[in-house]
Amino acid sequence: MAARTACRGAVRAPRGTVCMAMTGASLQGLRIVLVEPSHPGNIGAAARAMKVMGLRQLVLVNPRFFPDPEATALASGAEDILESAQVCADLDAALRGCHKVYGTSARDRRIHWPVCTAREAAGEILEALGTGDCALLFGRERTGLSNAELDRCQVLVHIPTVDEYHSLNLGQAVQVLAYELHLAVLALHPARIPQTVREKPAPVEEMEGFYGHLQQVLRRTGFLQPVREIRLMRRLRRLFDRAAPSQNEVNILRGMLTEMTRWATKVDKKDRDSF
Amino acid sequence: MAARTACRGAVRAPRGTVCMAMTGASLQGLRIVLVEPSHPGNIGAAARAMKVMGLRQLVLVNPRFFPDPEATALASGAEDILESAQVCADLDAALRGCHKVYGTSARDRRIHWPVCTAREAAGEILEALGTGDCALLFGRERTGLSNAELDRCQVLVHIPTVDEYHSLNLGQAVQVLAYELHLAVLALHPARIPQTVREKPAPVEEMEGFYGHLQQVLRRTGFLQPVREIRLMRRLRRLFDRAAPSQNEVNILRGMLTEMTRWATKVDKKDRDSF
Numbered sequence: 001m002a003a004r005t006a007c008r009g010a011v012r013a014p015r016g017t018v019c020m021a022m023t024g025a026s027l028q029g030l031r032i033v034l035v036e037p038s039h040p041g042n043i044g045a046a047a048r049a050m051k052v053m054g055l056r057q058l059v060l061v062n063p064r065f066f067p068d069p070e071a072t073a074l075a076s077g078a079e080d081i082l083e084s085a086q087v088c089a090d091l092d093a094a095l096r097g098c099h100k101v102y103g104t105s106a107r108d109r110r111i112h113w114p115v116c117t118a119r120e121a122a123g124e125i126l127e128a129l130g131t132g133d134c135a136l137l138f139g140r141e142r143t144g145l146s147n148a149e150l151d152r153c154q155v156l157v158h159i160p161t162v163d164e165y166h167s168l169n170l171g172q173a174v175q176v177l178a179y180e181l182h183l184a185v186l187a188l189h190p191a192r193i194p195q196t197v198r199e200k201p202a203p204v205e206e207m208e209g210f211y212g213h214l215q216q217v218l219r220r221t222g223f224l225q226p227v228r229e230i231r232l233m234r235r236l237r238r239l240f241d242r243a244a245p246s247q248n249e250v251n252i253l254r255g256m257l258t259e260m261t262r263w264a265t266k267v268d269k270k271d272r273d274s275f
Numbered sequence: 276m277a278a279r280t281a282c283r284g285a286v287r288a289p290r291g292t293v294c295m296a297m298t299g300a301s302l303q304g305l306r307i308v309l310v311e312p313s314h315p316g317n318i319g320a321a322a323r324a325m326k327v328m329g330l331r332q333l334v335l336v337n338p339r340f341f342p343d344p345e346a347t348a349l350a351s352g353a354e355d356i357l358e359s360a361q362v363c364a365d366l367d368a369a370l371r372g373c374h375k376v377y378g379t380s381a382r383d384r385r386i387h388w389p390v391c392t393a394r395e396a397a398g399e400i401l402e403a404l405g406t407g408d409c410a411l412l413f414g415r416e417r418t419g420l421s422n423a424e425l426d427r428c429q430v431l432v433h434i435p436t437v438d439e440y441h442s443l444n445l446g447q448a449v450q451v452l453a454y455e456l457h458l459a460v461l462a463l464h465p466a467r468i469p470q471t472v473r474e475k476p477a478p479v480e481e482m483e484g485f486y487g488h489l490q491q492v493l494r495r496t497g498f499l500q501p502v503r504e505i506r507l508m509r510r511l512r513r514l515f516d517r518a519a520p521s522q523n524e525v526n527i528l529r530g531m532l533t534e535m536t537r538w539a540t541k542v543d544k545k546d547r548d549s550f
Contacts, residue, residue, distance in 0.1 A: 049447055054437040077442050119458070159454070160461055162329040167352050172324055172450040175443075179434070179451050183394070186435060223534035235527065243518035252510065259498035264539035 027181055029133040030125060033059040033094050035149060036140050037170060040065045044074025044082065045171025046138075051078035053178035054185065058085040059094045059135070074171075091137075091149060092205065099132040099201040100125075100244075103145050103153030104173060106166050113156040113238070121157040122180035126188060131200050136177060141170050151234060152204065154241040199246030210250050211237060217257045220264075301329075302456055304408040305400060307449060308334045308369050310424060311415050315340045319349025319357065320446025321413075326353035328450075328457035333360040334369045334410070349446075366412075366424060374407040375400075378420050378428030379448055381441050389430050396432040397455035401463075411452060416445050474521030485525050486512060492532045496539075 032050055037043055043066060047058055058081050060066055066087060075082050088094040095101055102121055105113075116124065121136075128134050137153060139145035150156065159168060159176050168176070202210075215233055218224040224232060245253065307325055312318055318341060322333055333356050335341055341362060350357050363369040370376055377396060391399065396411075403409050412428060414420035425431065434443060434451050443451070477485075490508055493499040499507060520528065 048444055051440050052436045052443055077440060160457060161327045165326050165352060168327050169323055175447040175450055176454050182435060218531060221534040221538040223531050239518050239520055239524050243514050245514055249514050256498055259496040260535050263496040
């Protein structure tokens, strides 16, 4: 059944790419990631919401209580999802091997992140799963995802609510997304899934490596000044996320950064005081 | 999947088109009726699920415990829905004044009742509300609605699930329907759905300016060697074209190139032979 690749090395599901386009869409490669859930009941409710809609990979980042009898009680028939859940110490581990990360957000953040509705997201995620594993993040009950966590998401997913009250319970939010994903599977005819001619996008950890490298080089050049560093890096992330570079392309980009550094420092070596 | 006859009735227009001739369609006249709920937590969860999607009328038929602190705890901000909830001794009282009754059912009852999906139902209910009050029934946690109760429904509503496990929690079922109803309302007012704000992509001449600049810098660094220059630049063009940078983003990218050049050449100025 669902391979538990979440927190182990950069394991990629071999079934991810070609076969899906031929045999019909599936949600197998999708991780539902709950970030620091406080209430074990919500973990159980999420597991049940997932199972009923055909989702299997639950990943818990630093849960307050888990395992917990309340989670088991609320799972009510979906205990297998809880038993195979991956518990991770941090988000990096939870996202390892994923090539696309979606984050749910109640607040309106559309200035900095591309936002889509739950319904739009479902179709997109299903398509992205054709290329490799994906993650869908849900934040803490009270405070949601932090900005640093949202920075790891290429797309924000918004569940439309009334303006006056938009506090969806965590289990309910998982239910709505799981429901939309299941409907997207039902609606998709295999023939309508586009055959991918594009290279598979690089996994998140490779993108993080690139962003770290870029940031480091830009700091050294003086381009990133502390006051605008966060905003600029966020902007650059959005830009490169849209391009969804392949592993090959990430290698080229990093090669450029390395070459630039070498260029800038070859004189430097003679004159170490310069920097 | 077996053909699922959409809800009976003459009018079956796609949502968001002409069918909603009346303007300002609202969910005001819709009663969410929970029949003999056992767990007060589910009543609270249902209230929250309703409020977040703009539903207000909760009707409880013979609830096992109500009011109850657990219901209040789970309502979490939707206590007003609980306070105004109507408690009825039987279904007759709950349905009084309604002109159309919809019943949710997990089991496959389409032989005896017309069945529609949650999504189809949402559009229909919204339309029916234009004529008068309606009710949407949810059955007991374990056994759902009895046949006698289903007899009171003109249409059954089915939430699609996987075949192996279709046990939606009561609160989750209310959430899915409330969500679909809210989307049906939004479909009549598309402007309310948040749109991703994307800056306009930079014009081609700006992109050419960027590619020229990039090429020049990469040549100086030694990254572009004649033998692979054409292929590499082509590859970089494809990568950045996918991202479709805005004018602002092109400025940022060129600013980076300028800063890198300045960094690399500030020592160079002292030592012109280096290049």
